[in-house]
Amino acid sequence: MSHVFPRHTRLNPPVATGGEGCYLIDAAGKRYLDASGGAAVSCLGHNDPEIVAAVKAQLDQIAFAHTGFFTSEPAEQLADLLIANAPGDLDRVYYVTGGSEATEAAIKLARQYWVEKGEPQRSRLISRKQSYHGNTIGALSAGGNEWRRAQFGPLLLDVTHIDPCYEYRLRHDGESLEDYGLRAAQALEDELLRVGPENVMAFMAEPVVGATAGTLTPAPGYFKRIREICDQYDILLILDEVMCGMGRTGTLFACEQDGIAPDITCIAKGLGAGYQPIGAMLCSARIYKTIEEGTGFFQHGHTYNGHPTACVAGLAVVSAILDRGLLPRVQAQGEKLAHRLADRFGQHPHIGDLRGRGLFHGIEIVADRDTKEPFDPSLGISAKIKKAAFEEGLVCYPMSGTIDGKHGDHVMLAPPFIISDAQLDEITDKLATALEKAIH
Numbered sequence: 001m002s003h004v005f006p007r008h009t010r011l012n013p014p015v016a017t018g019g020e021g022c023y024l025i026d027a028a029g030k031r032y033l034d035a036s037g038g039a040a041v042s043c044l045g046h047n048d049p050e051i052v053a054a055v056k057a058q059l060d061q062i063a064f065a066h067t068g069f070f071t072s073e074p075a076e077q078l079a080d081l082l083i084a085n086a087p088g089d090l091d092r093v094y095y096v097t098g099g100s101e102a103t104e105a106a107i108k109l110a111r112q113y114w115v116e117k118g119e120p121q122r123s124r125l126i127s128r129k130q131s132y133h134g135n136t137i138g139a140l141s142a143g144g145n146e147w148r149r150a151q152f153g154p155l156l157l158d159v160t161h162i163d164p165c166y167e168y169r170l171r172h173d174g175e176s177l178e179d180y181g182l183r184a185a186q187a188l189e190d191e192l193l194r195v196g197p198e199n200v201m202a203f204m205a206e207p208v209v210g211a212t213a214g215t216l217t218p219a220p221g222y223f224k225r226i227r228e229i230c231d232q233y234d235i236l237l238i239l240d241e242v243m244c245g246m247g248r249t250g251t252l253f254a255c256e257q258d259g260i261a262p263d264i265t266c267i268a269k270g271l272g273a274g275y276q277p278i279g280a281m282l283c284s285a286r287i288y289k290t291i292e293e294g295t296g297f298f299q300h301g302h303t304y305n306g307h308p309t310a311c312v313a314g315l316a317v318v319s320a321i322l323d324r325g326l327l328p329r330v331q332a333q334g335e336k337l338a339h340r341l342a343d344r345f346g347q348h349p350h351i352g353d354l355r356g357r358g359l360f361h362g363i364e365i366v367a368d369r370d371t372k373e374p375f376d377p378s379l380g381i382s383a384k385i386k387k388a389a390f391e392e393g394l395v396c397y398p399m400s401g402t403i404d405g406k407h408g409d410h411v412m413l414a415p416p417f418i419i420s421d422a423q424l425d426e427i428t429d430k431l432a433t434a435l436e437k438a439i440h
Contacts, residue, residue: 014026014027014028014030015027018046018047019045019046019047020046020047021045021046021047021416021418022034022045022046022415022416022418022419022420022423023046024046024395030393031393032390032393032394032395033393033394033395033415033423033426033427033430034046034395034415034416035394035395035396035413035414035415035427035431036395036396036397036412036413036414036415037269037270037274037414037415037416038274038395039211039243039269039397039414040210040211040243040244040248040269040270040360040397040412040414041269041270041272041273041274042273042274042416043246043247043248043269043270043273043317043321043326043416043417044273044275044317044320044321044326044416044417044418045416045417045418046274048273048275048320050316050320051273051275051313051316051317051320052275054312054313054315054316055275055276055309055312055313055316057312058074058308058309058312059309061308062308063308063309064304064307064308064309065308066303067095067301067305067306068301071306072306072308072311073308074308074309074311074312074314074315075095075306075308075311077311077315078093078311078312078314078315078318079092079093081315081318081319081322082267082280082282082318083282085252085253085318085322086253086261086265086282087253087255087256087260087261087262088260088261088262088284089261089284089285089286090261090262090265090282090283090284091282091283091284091285091288092282092283092285092287092288093280093281093282094109094280094281094282094283094298094305095278095279095280095305095306095307095310095311096268096278096279096280096281096302096305097277097278097279097302097304097305097307097310098134098268098277098278098279099133099134099139099240099242099243099266099268099269099279100133100134100135100136100139101134101136101279101302102134102240102242102266102267102268102279102280102281103133103134103136103138103139103142103204103238103240103242103266103281104134104136104138104139105266105281105300106202106204106238106240106264106265106266106281106283107125107138107139107142107202107204107238108138108298108299108300109264109281109283109287109291109298109300110125110201110202110236110238110264111123111201112291112298112299112300113201113236113287113290113291114201116290116291116294116295117290119198121198121199122198122199122200122201123199123201124158124159124160124195124199124200124201125141125142125157125159125160125200125201125202125203125204126159126160126161126162126188126191126192126195126200126202126203126204126235127142127143127144127159127160127161127162127203127204127205128144128161128162128163128164128165128205128209129144129161129162129163129164129404130144130145130164130166130209130212130213130216130402130403130404130405131143131144131145131161131164131204131205131206131209131212131213131240132144132145132148132206132209132210132211132212133204133206133240133242134242135148137152137155137156137157138157140152140156141156141157141158141159142157142159142204143212144161144164144212145212145401145405146401146404146405146406147400147401147405147406148212148405149405150405160191160195162187162188162190162191163184163187164184164209164213164216165181165184165185165216165218165219165222166184166213166216167180167219168352168353168355168364168372169372169403170184171219177219177220178219178220178221180219181218181219181220181221181222181225182221182222182225184219184222185221185222185223185225185226185229186225188203188226188229188230189229189232189233192229192233192235197233197234197235200233200235201235201236202235202236202237202238202263202264203226203230203235203236203237203238204238204239204240205223205226205238205239205240206239206240206241206242206243206244207223207239207241207244207245207249207254207255207257207258208243208244208249208254208356208357208360210242210243210244210360210412211243211397211399211412212399212401212402213362213402213410214355214362214363214364214399214402214410214411214412215244215355215356215357215360215361215362215412216355216362217355217356217357218258222258223255223258223259223260224258224259224260226260227260227261230263236263236264236287237260237262237263237264238262238263238264238265238266239254239255239262239264239265239266240265240266241253241254241255241265241266241267242266242267242268242269242279243269243360243414244357244360245265245267245269245270245271246267246269246270246271246317246318246321247270247321247326247327247330247358247417248270248330248358248359248360248414249330249334249357249358249359249360250327250330250331250334250357250358250359251327251358252318252321252322252327253265253267254357257357263283263284263286263287264281264282264283264284264287265281265282266279266280266281266282267279267280267282268280270317271314271317271318272310272313272314272317273313273317275313275316275317276307276309276310276312276313276314277310278307278310278311278313278314280314321417326417326418329417329418330358330359330417331358333359333417333419333421333424334356334357334358334359334360334361336421336424337359337361337413337415337419337424337427338354338356338361340424340425340427340428341354341361341363341428342354344428344432345363345432345435348369348435349369350365350366350367350369350435350439351363351364351365351366351369352364352365352366352369352372356413359413359414359415359416359417359419360412360413360414361412361413361414362410362411362412362413363410363411363413363431364402364408364409364410365381365382365385365408365409365410365411365435365439374402374403374407374408374409375409377400377401377406377407380400381398381400381409381438381439382398382399382400382409382410382411383398383400384437384438384439385398385409385411385434385435385438386398387438388433388434388435388437388438389430389431389434391434392430392433392434393430394426394427394430394431394434396411396412396413396427396431396434397411397412397413397414398410398411398412399411399412411431413427413431415427
């Protein structure tokens, strides 16, 4: 009998005992193609010898030193590398151990920034429906997935959620993509004027929405208009790149493709590629200077901030992404994946939308392609797809509640950056089999 508290008490998952490139291996020797990188984590695949060697070498030097007393060479080197490649005037790196901690830190930093600037009335955060920013109370408050939030409602912060940029569901007939993008962004200004911009500290969004809505990509011009609105009303822009960042969409930071830079951004998952738990919050020089010239102390912290072994893994991973030419590879393999998905599922009667960037793709499942009607939630389509795919030896990321937290289903794909052409074929073949089994 296991004493592990699992994610689901009625499931009995196999024991993972090995990894080899894009595959995971269980105790029975069965191989699974990791087409979602777990949760968009394993960007370099499994058992990369260079990353493993870097972690082992760090353990021979020093595994841990508390940041209340020391910094470390890996922490300094990783911060330098991230800032050298970061957009805009991002200038400082605050380390954490995962995505929820990164977004929690971002919310608290935004609040402290305005307090130290003498505007303590700025306490409101605006984010979007069908977003996901993590599972801690602040991060869950910022997220807009109603199913995840429901039972914890009395504990959550008062955060406003505007509509997402969801072209497939929300663009009007005859409306151009550009016009829709501007209309979707206008929801932010409308909400600012409703609550009073002087009361708002920040707007938080994922450049490409991850698991909750199945890789929603922004319409052209959407984020440029969002940036303009934030600047016009002096609101901080927090971008959550926990899932879509670190090369996943084809650039190191996802927002680069929208031609903007945030005031604060959050990264994790692909930063450590699964070799160590690490995340980070990056902030602009302006924000850091406000804290530096004020109290000098960010009133926040965790025991494992800046963990040297985690930082050396992050340094090795980011160096590998940049030095091995993996960003162009993500773009090239991402195009191939998009073509394969379009060829295989573009006219499928139960596939409503195919979307994504780089090696980050979503497939929205519908009961009726013409009307976009979703399946009844009671059918549990996403769970059936996940189970059928797993039986085929495919790890993918199906989710329900795509539309409003209850209705809609999608499958998210986020394979390792090292994925081969043959493995792209394996993904589409096995996914097609899983869809057939789950829907019919």
